[in-house]
Amino acid sequence: MRDATKRPAATPPPTPPKLATRHNGADLSSYLEPDQLVADTDRPVPRAQLTRRVSTALWILRIFTILVGAMVIYVFFSQLGS
Amino acid sequence: MTASPRSEAARDLSREDLSPEDLSPEDIVRSRDRKRVHGARLAGRQWYLLWLIAGPGILTMLGENDGPSIVSYTTAGATYGLGFFLPFILVTFAMAVVCQEMCMRVGAVTHRGYGKLVLQRFGPGWGWFAAGDLLFTNLVTLIAEFVVIRIGLAYFGLGPGVAAALGIVLVVFTLGRGRYWRWERIALALAVFNGLFVVAAILVKPNWALVGQSMVTFSPFPHGSFNTLLLLVASTIGATVTPWMVFFQQSASADKGMTSLDLRHGRLDTIAGGGLAALFGCGAFIVGAALAAHGGSGIQGLAGAGFPGALAHASGNLVAGVFALGLIEAGALAILTISASTGYAAGECIGVTHSFNNSPRKARLFYGVSVAVALIAAGIVLIPGAPLLSIALNANVLATVLLPVTLVFLIMLASDRQLMGRWANRRWTNRVAIAIVAFVSVCGTAYGIDSFLQAIHII
Numbered sequence: 001m002r003d004a005t006k007r008p009a010a011t012p013p014p015t016p017p018k019l020a021t022r023h024n025g026a027d028l029s030s031y032l033e034p035d036q037l038v039a040d041t042d043r044p045v046p047r048a049q050l051t052r053r054v055s056t057a058l059w060i061l062r063i064f065t066i067l068v069g070a071m072v073i074y075v076f077f078s079q080l081g082s
Numbered sequence: 083m084t085a086s087p088r089s090e091a092a093r094d095l096s097r098e099d100l101s102p103e104d105l106s107p108e109d110i111v112r113s114r115d116r117k118r119v120h121g122a123r124l125a126g127r128q129w130y131l132l133w134l135i136a137g138p139g140i141l142t143m144l145g146e147n148d149g150p151s152i153v154s155y156t157t158a159g160a161t162y163g164l165g166f167f168l169p170f171i172l173v174t175f176a177m178a179v180v181c182q183e184m185c186m187r188v189g190a191v192t193h194r195g196y197g198k199l200v201l202q203r204f205g206p207g208w209g210w211f212a213a214g215d216l217l218f219t220n221l222v223t224l225i226a227e228f229v230v231i232r233i234g235l236a237y238f239g240l241g242p243g244v245a246a247a248l249g250i251v252l253v254v255f256t257l258g259r260g261r262y263w264r265w266e267r268i269a270l271a272l273a274v275f276n277g278l279f280v281v282a283a284i285l286v287k288p289n290w291a292l293v294g295q296s297m298v299t300f301s302p303f304p305h306g307s308f309n310t311l312l313l314l315v316a317s318t319i320g321a322t323v324t325p326w327m328v329f330f331q332q333s334a335s336a337d338k339g340m341t342s343l344d345l346r347h348g349r350l351d352t353i354a355g356g357g358l359a360a361l362f363g364c365g366a367f368i369v370g371a372a373l374a375a376h377g378g379s380g381i382q383g384l385a386g387a388g389f390p391g392a393l394a395h396a397s398g399n400l401v402a403g404v405f406a407l408g409l410i411e412a413g414a415l416a417i418l419t420i421s422a423s424t425g426y427a428a429g430e431c432i433g434v435t436h437s438f439n440n441s442p443r444k445a446r447l448f449y450g451v452s453v454a455v456a457l458i459a460a461g462i463v464l465i466p467g468a469p470l471l472s473i474a475l476n477a478n479v480l481a482t483v484l485l486p487v488t489l490v491f492l493i494m495l496a497s498d499r500q501l502m503g504r505w506a507n508r509r510w511t512n513r514v515a516i517a518i519v520a521f522v523s524v525c526g527t528a529y530g531i532d533s534f535l536q537a538i539h540i541i
Contacts, residue, residue: 042433
C-alpha cells in the first residue's frame with residue numbers, strides 16, 4: 001500500500017490545446033487525460049484532515065439518520081401488523 | 083486500497099512513454115469513445131458533441147422518475163387533486179439538478195465515483211457507511227420497482243412471475259459486451275417511454291387553466307391528515323433526490339470518461355434530464371388528479387396500488403393502458419440504473435474493477451452485484467400478499483431519511499479545492515446545497531417522528 005500522504009492531490013486535467021496537439025497518431029492514450037487511466041484512478045487521493053468539530057457533526061448526523069430511519073422501518077412494520 | 087502490480091508499472095511510465103499496450107482494456111474502450119468526443123470538439127460540432135456527452139444526467143433524472151416516484155406523484159394527485167404538489171414537483175427537481183450537477187462535476191474532474199472518493203478521502207468507515215446506506219435503500223427501491231412493473235403488467239393480465247423475469251432479463255441483456263456506451267444508449271432508448279405519462283395526462287383532458295393556476299399559486303394547499311401530507315411531501319422529495327442518484331451519476335460520468343472539458347455539456351445533460359423528468363412527473367400527477375374527482379376510488383385495489391384499474395374506470399381503457407405501460411417502463415429503467423449504481427458502489431468500495439467498459443469476465447463483482455440485487459428484489463416481490471403501495475411509498479421516504487449524510491459528503495467533495503481545483507463549489511452553490519440538505523432533513527425527520535409517535539400511540 002502506497003503512502004497516500006506523499007501523493008499529490010488529483011492533478012488538474014490538461015488544457016484543451018495540449019490535448020489537441022497530441023491526438024494525431026495511433027496512441028489511444030492521448031484521448032484520455034493523464035489522471036484518467038485506470039492505473040491513476042486506482043491511486044488513492046490523500047485523506048482529508050477533518051477537524052474534531054466536523055467529525056462530531058458528521059457522527060451526530062449519522063446517528064440521527066439511523067434513528068429516524070429505524071422509526072420509518074418500525075412504522076412500516078407496525079402498519080403491516082395492523 | 084492497493085493498486086495491482088500492472089497499475090504500479092503503468093504509473094511509473096511517463097505520459098509520453100505510454101503505448102496502447104500499457105493501457106488496460108477498460109482504458110482502450112474508453113479512449114475510443116473519447117476520440118469521437120475529441121473529434122466533435124475540434125470540428126466544432128456542438129450538437130453532436132452534446133449527443134455524445136449526454137447520458138448520465140438524463141438517465142439519472144428519468145431513472146428517478148421510477149416506479150415508487152410515479153406512485154408517489156399519482157397518489158398525491160389522487161389524494162389532493164390539482165394544487166400544491168404540482169409546482170412542488172418542479173421545486174424538487176430544481177433541487178435535484180443542483181445536487182446532480184455537483185455529482186457530474188466531481189466525477190468528471192476527479193474521474194472517480196462517489197463511493198471510491200468518500201472511502202479514499204474520508205476513510206473506510208465513512209465509505210462503507212455510504213455503501214451500506216446505498217445497498218439498503220437500493221434493495222428496498224428495487225423491490226418497489228418490481229412491484230410497480232407487476233402492477234403495470236397485471237393490467238394486461240400478466241402475473242408477477244412475468245414481472246420478475248422481465249426485470250432480470252433486461253438487466254442481463256444490457257450488461258454484456260463490455261462497453262459503457264452500449265449500456266447507456268439502450269437505457270436511454272428505454273427512457274424515452276417515460277414520456278407516456280405526459281400522453282396519459284393529455285388523454286385525461288385536465289382543466290389546463292386550473293393546471294396553470296396551480297403552477298403559479300401553489301394552491302390549493304392540501305388539507306386533511308397531517309401525517310399523510312408529510313408522507314407525501316417526504317416521498318415526493320424521495321422521488322427526486324436519492325442516494326443512488328448521487329452514486330450513479332458520479333460513477334457513470336467517470337465511467338463514460340467525462341473530463342473537465344465536458345462540464346458545460348454535462349450541465350446541459352443534467353438540466354435537460356431534470357426538465358424532462360419534471361414534465362413527465364407532472365404528467366403522472368395530473369393523471370392521478372383525474373382520480374381525485376372520483377374520490378381517489380380504486381387505488382387500493384390489487385393489494386394497494388390499482389391505479390391502472392382505477393383509471394380504466396374513471397378515464398377509459400386507453401388512458402389506463404398508456405399509464406400501465408408507463409409504469410412498466412419506469413420500473414424497468416430504474417432497475418437498470420439502480421442495479422448499476424449498486425455494482426459501482428460495491429466495486430469502488432471493495433477496490434476491484436467497476437466499469438461497463440470491462441467484460442463481465444474481467445469485472446465479475448461489478449456485474450455479479452448488479453444482477454444479484456435485481457434477483458433478490460425479484461424474489462421478494464413474488465411473495466404473495468405483499469403491501470405494494472406501502473412498500474413503494476416507504477422506499478422513497480427511507481431514501482429521503484438517509485439522503486442528508488450522502489449529500490453532506492457530496493458537498494464536502496465538491497467544495498474540496500485540493501480535489502477539484504478551480505472547479506470546486508462556489509460560495510452560492512454551497513449555500514443552496516446546504517439549504518437543500520436542511521429542507522430534506524426537516525421533511526424526512528418530520529414524517530419519521532410524527533408517524534413513529536402515532537404508531538406508539540403518543541399522539
